[in-house]
Amino acid sequence: MAQYARGAAAVAVIRLHNPPVNALSLTVLQALEDGLKRADADPSVKAVMICGENGKFSAGADIRGFSSPKRHGVPLGPIISLIERSEKPVVAAIEGIALGGGLEVALGCHYRIAHVKAHMGFPEVTIGLLPGAEGTQRLPRLIGVPAALDIITTGRHIPATEALKLGLVDEVVEENTVEAAIRFANKVIGQPLGPRRLSLKPVPKLPNMEAFLSEALVKVKKQAHGCLAPELCFQAVKAATEQPFADGVRKERELFNILLTSGQAQALQYAFFAEREVQKWTTPNGASWKSTSPQPIRKAAVIGLGTMGRGIVTSLVKANIPVVALEQNVEYLNMGRKAVMLLLEREAMKMEQGAQTLDFHNPARLQFTVDFDVLHDVDLVIEAVFENMALKKEIFHKLSRICKPGAFLCTNTSALNIDEIASATSRPHQVIGTHFFSPAHVMRLLEIIYGHHTSPTAIATAVQLAKALKKVGVVVGNCFGFVGNRMMFPYVQQAVFLVEEGSRPEAVDQVLEDFGFKIGPFRMSDLAGLDVGWRSRKGQGLTGASLPPGTPARQRHGHRYSPLPDLLCENSRFGQKTGKGWYQYEKAGGRTAKPDPWLHNFLAQYRDTHHIKTRFIDQEEILERCLFSLINEGFDILAEGIAAGPEHLDVIYINGYGWPKHRGGPMFYASTIGLPRILAKLQKYSEAHPDVPGLQPSAFLKKLVAMGNPPLKEWMSYQSRQSNKL
Ligand code: 3HC
Ligand code: NAI
Numbered sequence: 001m002a003q004y005a006r007g008a009a010a011v012a013v014i015r016l017h018n019p020p021v022n023a024l025s026l027t028v029l030q031a032l033e034d035g036l037k038r039a040d041a042d043p044s045v046k047a048v049m050i051c052g053e054n055g056k057f058s059a060g061a062d063i064r065g066f067s068s069p070k071r072h073g074v075p076l077g078p079i080i081s082l083i084e085r086s087e088k089p090v091v092a093a094i095e096g097i098a099l100g101g102g103l104e105v106a107l108g109c110h111y112r113i114a115h116v117k118a119h120m121g122f123p124e125v126t127i128g129l130l131p132g133a134e135g136t137q138r139l140p141r142l143i144g145v146p147a148a149l150d151i152i153t154t155g156r157h158i159p160a161t162e163a164l165k166l167g168l169v170d171e172v173v174e175e176n177t178v179e180a181a182i183r184f185a186n187k188v189i190g191q192p193l194g195p196r197r198l199s200l201k202p203v204p205k206l207p208n209m210e211a212f213l214s215e216a217l218v219k220v221k222k223q224a225h226g227c228l229a230p231e232l233c234f235q236a237v238k239a240a241t242e243q244p245f246a247d248g249v250r251k252e253r254e255l256f257n258i259l260l261t262s263g264q265a266q267a268l269q270y271a272f273f274a275e276r277e278v279q280k281w282t283t284p285n286g287a288s289w290k291s292t293s294p295q296p297i298r299k300a301a302v303i304g305l306g307t308m309g310r311g312i313v314t315s316l317v318k319a320n321i322p323v324v325a326l327e328q329n330v331e332y333l334n335m336g337r338k339a340v341m342l343l344l345e346r347e348a349m350k351m352e353q354g355a356q357t358l359d360f361h362n363p364a365r366l367q368f369t370v371d372f373d374v375l376h377d378v379d380l381v382i383e384a385v386f387e388n389m390a391l392k393k394e395i396f397h398k399l400s401r402i403c404k405p406g407a408f409l410c411t412n413t414s415a416l417n418i419d420e421i422a423s424a425t426s427r428p429h430q431v432i433g434t435h436f437f438s439p440a441h442v443m444r445l446l447e448i449i450y451g452h453h454t455s456p457t458a459i460a461t462a463v464q465l466a467k468a469l470k471k472v473g474v475v476v477g478n479c480f481g482f483v484g485n486r487m488m489f490p491y492v493q494q495a496v497f498l499v500e501e502g503s504r505p506e507a508v509d510q511v512l513e514d515f516g517f518k519i520g521p522f523r524m525s526d527l528a529g530l531d532v533g534w535r536s537r538k539g540q541g542l543t544g545a546s547l548p549p550g551t552p553a554r555q556r557h558g559h560r561y562s563p564l565p566d567l568l569c570e571n572s573r574f575g576q577k578t579g580k581g582w583y584q585y586e587k588a589g590g591r592t593a594k595p596d597p598w599l600h601n602f603l604a605q606y607r608d609t610h611h612i613k614t615r616f617i618d619q620e621e622i623l624e625r626c627l628f629s630l631i632n633e634g635f636d637i638l639a640e641g642i643a644a645g646p647e648h649l650d651v652i653y654i655n656g657y658g659w660p661k662h663r664g665g666p667m668f669y670a671s672t673i674g675l676p677r678i679l680a681k682l683q684k685y686s687e688a689h690p691d692v693p694g695l696q697p698s699a700f701l702k703k704l705v706a707m708g709n710p711p712l713k714e715w716m717s718y719q720s721r722q723s724n725k726l
Helices: 026-041 063-067 076-085 101-108 123-127 135-143 145-154 160-166 177-188 209-224 229-242 245-260 263-277 307-318 330-350 372-377 389-402 418-422 456-468 484-501 505-515 521-528 530-539 564-570 597-609 619-639 646-656 666-673 675-688 699-706 712-718
Strands: 002-008 011-016 047-052 090-094 097-099 111-115 119-121 171-173 300-303 323-326 366-369 380-383 408-411 431-436 445-450 472-476
Touching: 002 026, 002 177, 011 026, 011 177, 026 047, 026 076, 047 101, 047 177, 063 263, 076 101, 090 101, 090 177, 097 101, 101 119, 101 135, 111 160, 111 177, 119 160, 123 145, 123 229, 123 263, 135 145, 135 229, 135 245, 145 209, 145 229, 160 171, 171 177, 209 229, 229 245, 229 263, 245 263, 263 646, 263 666, 300 307, 307 323, 307 330, 307 431, 323 330, 323 372, 330 366, 372 389, 380 389, 389 408, 389 418, 408 456, 418 431, 431 456, 445 456, 445 646, 456 472, 472 646, 484 505, 484 521, 484 564, 484 597, 484 619, 484 646, 505 521, 505 619, 521 530, 530 564, 564 597, 619 646, 619 666, 619 675, 619 699, 646 666, 646 712, 666 675, 666 712, 675 699, 699 712
Parallel strands: 011 047, 047 090, 090 111, 097 119, 111 171, 300 323, 300 380, 323 366, 380 408, 408 431, 445 472
Antiparallel strands: 002 011, 431 445
């Protein structure tokens, strides 16, 4: 609702009230409209002030309402026009947030006063929409086309100080915003309102508007990776530059409805709620976020300052958590220190207030050492040494002796068994997997893996750590590769098999990038380094010296195996770092991938040697074999109770593996194309490749199809085994 009151003799106050974020539900809108009419009708009211309850203006339209089948258009636009047409000055008092429809309400007001800590923005684009209550027409009139386009097409939040510079707000205050706005409203009573009505203002001209817009469109399209909303946001703003306000509003409405009914908006809104849902973690044995409190992390340590450790230290420093960074010897320590300092300096430059807020030159905030004894007083340790079980166990044994009893011991392993690592300690309940993604100070995902003995408090603390680091933590069970990498194995395997059978790395990458992945599997492998997987396969006895003599080249444990990645490594083709891998690069460390005739020749010879008949493989087969095998593994993971629901898999894939968010994550995507189709295709491909377990349809997928393809929300009610693979 919206509460109506009198703030001062002549000022009516309308307070938006819909906890927790004052979303503009139909009830709130009705009450807002009623409040405006009441203020208009009361001759003793000379000005109106609109604010929000609980220190928040409003997070905009109620997103849940968009999935209602009856929903068409936005009822907010006419109310905003009503605000703007008011003959009494209306002032918005913006505290906390004014997002989406919330900001549109503020733009309808004649004046805007913001608290210094408030944020504003149009995040609609991130949920597959555009500002649909005249925001695309008012904002460019207020702050000009370049700034409006940036805000509307990126969805970024603008701090109040930036909003003031842009002219988005009239005043920024540090004191009580509501009181300041009432005082302001009293002052402006009687002043002409015409110049304050944005719909009457012209859009500020640019000398080169046409050229600016065509350049901006190229940029918007490039960053969209197949997502529709940014381009339609652009079209709506462009309409403001070409048409009168009312026509622009009609165009905005038309574009909004196209987006609203596109599957992309549904997928992105699903992703929005999925991210919030996974925060409410549970485990199969009944532990949950509701009944568990985290322990405070006042000081942390990171062991190993390689690729991952550097980013993890940077993340902790950015979150204002004092860190001890430890390496195996002084030489590695110096290398690690240099790398960390470089990252932090770059981050400080990016941050609003620069180095002032990143206190990393103070040894009390960031200390480098080779001495394990220094770790005696930390609350949490994150181990990021080489992926080697014996080494990890040695380190955890040492940590369990040195660290104080309450300290949590976390491992950044990408696939190893958390229980085996925990077995080296005297406190397995304090041991937990915290799987960061590279680069760790940038990637949002933190996969949190509980072992057999991990305590609920350890889980809650890791989840809290993710929040403090501004990451999304997803709690999952323990199995080889956990969720993300486990689903990735069959996907990458199919990509390599397709190349064996006649395709090319660039063809496979293209299909998956056209689907919306930021980077295809071969480009990704070149970026991460082919040697990483090679070392892991050697460790598993799949290749190298430990391979039993006489093992067939293309078979392991009775299943199909491709030695192609191993052969590339044997030819010192480790990817970007060596200037060649699945592609060739301009130099070692180069970034521009070019198809490599050497590789094409090599593939032709390889197929000859192994009597593989090359065949043409179309885009559909590439897409289906890669994606459906990944999804198939997802169903096994759900069946085993490794993840609490499909949302977890989707949040992991969107935030850690470059899955296109506008397709909602692999399991949501599966639900949109229908499980019967996926099952039928897997059956077809597994008949053609009976020696590939990843293509054998999951029993859980079969069950769901047999149950009539229920909606994603109901899948877990058909899952019978409630234990994870421990
Ligand atoms: N509608 C419905 N529910 C919303 C909501 C919205 N606009 N915004 C947030 N919520 C809900 C969340 O789902 C969550 O619910 P839960 O407690 O049941 O899980 C609760 O509010 C709190 O949200 P967060 O956990 O995200 O809280 P934070 O403090 O971390 O973040 C926020 C707050 C910055 C407001 C963030 O929630 C957010 O970005 N919300 C979305 C804002 C948005 O996209 N607005 C545009 C809406 S579309 C629109 O306005 C169209 C218009 O142009 C016509
Ligand atoms: P890396 O090889 O870049 O760095 C490992 C670091 O550990 C080295 O600097 C090494 O000197 C240090 N180290 C080794 N033994 C040590 C000891 N006894 N004491 C202190 N330091 C020691 O490895 P990377 O890539 O950073 O990986 C670290 C861990 O993170 C591995 O378990 C890996 O599987 C995992 N991981 C890696 C990802 C990646 O993309 N590289 C992604 C996610 C997880």
